[in-house]
Amino acid sequence: MENTLVITIVLYQTKFSKTPSYEYLKKIINEQRPVYLFIYDNSQKAQEDELFHKENVYYVHDETNPGLARAYNAGAQYLAEVQGELMLLLDQDTLVEEAYLEMLCSLKLAEDIGAYVPIVHSHGRQISPLFSDKYVGRQSELPKVGTYSERIMSINSGTVLPKTTLTSIGSFNLDFPLDFLDHWLFWEIHRLNKKISVVDYQLEHDLSVLDYQTISSERYESIIRGETLFYQKYDQDKFYSHKRQLILRTIKQFLRVKNRKIWRRTLVEYRSLMKGK
Template structure:
C-alpha cells in the first residue's frame, strides 16, 4: 500500500475594490466565481465604494464577504478591511485586486500552491496595459516614463508594483500594521513597496502576465480631479517617505509641465503641474 501525498494549499484571501461597476461585469468575475465555488482555501472580500449597494449570488456564500461603503474612502480602507479578514481567517496570503485587472486561473493556482518564504515581502505578476508593461518597475531611482522593468525572479533591489495583482504574506501584513490612510487612492502602491523595502524584505516577480486597464496612463485623457489626487499623492510620498528623491520629483514636475503644455489639450493639467512645482519651489521643501 503506497503512501498518499496531500498537498496543502495556501489560504488565499482576495480583496477586490469596486466603484460604480457591477461585480458581475468585472473582467475576472467568471474565474472568481469558479474558484469561490471550487476551492475551500480561497476567500473573497468585495469592498464596494459605489453609491448604491449591489447584489450577487456569490455574496451569499460562506467564503465571500461583501462590504458596501457609499462614502467611497478609496483603496486603503478597503485593503485594511481585507487585512482584518486575513487575520480573522488566519490566512496565508492577501491578494489585492481591483475591478480593472483580468486575473487568470494559472495565476491564482500559483498563489495557492506557493511555498512561502519569510524573506519575501510580496509576490507580484508582470502587468501590461494596452500592450505596454506598466508593472513592476525598479524604484531605486525616481520612477518615470523610462523606468527599468524587471523580469521574473527574486529581487532585493527596490521594486514598485501596482497594487492590483500583488499578493502579500500574512507576516508582511503584520509588520506593516495597516495600509497608510495618507494615501487613500493614489501612490498607495509606492508607499506599500517602499515600506516592504524598509522591512528588508525581497520581492518575487512571478512568471505570470496579467492585463490591466490603467485609466491614468495617458495625461491626454485623464480627468482633472483624478490628476489632482495623483499629484497630491506624489508630493506627499516624496516629502514624507521617500525623501531622497524629493528634489528629483520637484525638477521632474517642471519637465512634465513643459511636455503637458505641448501635448495635452486640457490646460488644467499642465497648469496644475506647474502650480505644484511653484508651490514646492517657494516652500523650499
C-alpha cells in the same frame, strides 16, 4: 497543503459581474478551495450578486468612497479572521485568470519575501513591476522573473502579500487613500528589509491614468497630491528629482494635453515646492 488565499477586490460604480475576472473568481469560489473573496464596494448604491451569499465571500458597501487604503485594511482584518496566509489585491479593471489563482494557492512561501508580484501589462506595454532605486518614470528599468533585494515598485492590483508582511506594516497608510499607495507600500516593504518575488505570470490591467488626454482634473489632483506627499515625507532622497520632473511635465502637458487645467495644476505644484525649497 494549499495556501489559504484571500482575494480583496475594490469596486467603484461597477457591477461585480461585469469585472473581467468575475468568471474565474466565481469558478474558484465554487470549488470549495481554501480561497476567500472580500469585496469592498465604494459605489454610491449597494449591489447584489449570487456569490455574496457564499460562506467564503464577504461583501462590504461603503458609499463614502474612502478609496483603497481603508478597503485593504478591512481586507487584512478579514484575512486575520479566516486565518489566511496570503492576500491578493485586485482592482476591478484587472484580468486575473484561474491559472494565477492556482499558482498562488500552491506557492511555496519564504519568510524573507515581502510581496509576490506578477508582470502587468496595459495597452501593450509592461507597467509593473519597475525598479525604483531611481525616480520612477517611463524610463525605469523592468525586472524579469526572479527574487530581488533591490528596490522594486509594483502597482497594487495583482500584488500578493503574506500575512507576515501585513502584520509588519501594521496597516495601509490612510494618507494615501488612492494614488501612490502602491509606492508607499513597496517603500515600506523595502524598509523592512524584505525581498520582492516577481513570479512567472503576466496579467492585463487597464491603467487609465497613463493617459493625460482622458484623465479628469479631479483624479489628477489626487495623483499630484499623493505624489508630492510621498516624496516629501517618505522617499525623500528623490524629492529634488520630483521637483525637476514637475517642470518637465508642465512643458510636455502644455504642448500635448488639451485639458489646460492639467498643465496649470502641475505648474502650481512646482511653484509651491520651489517656494518651500
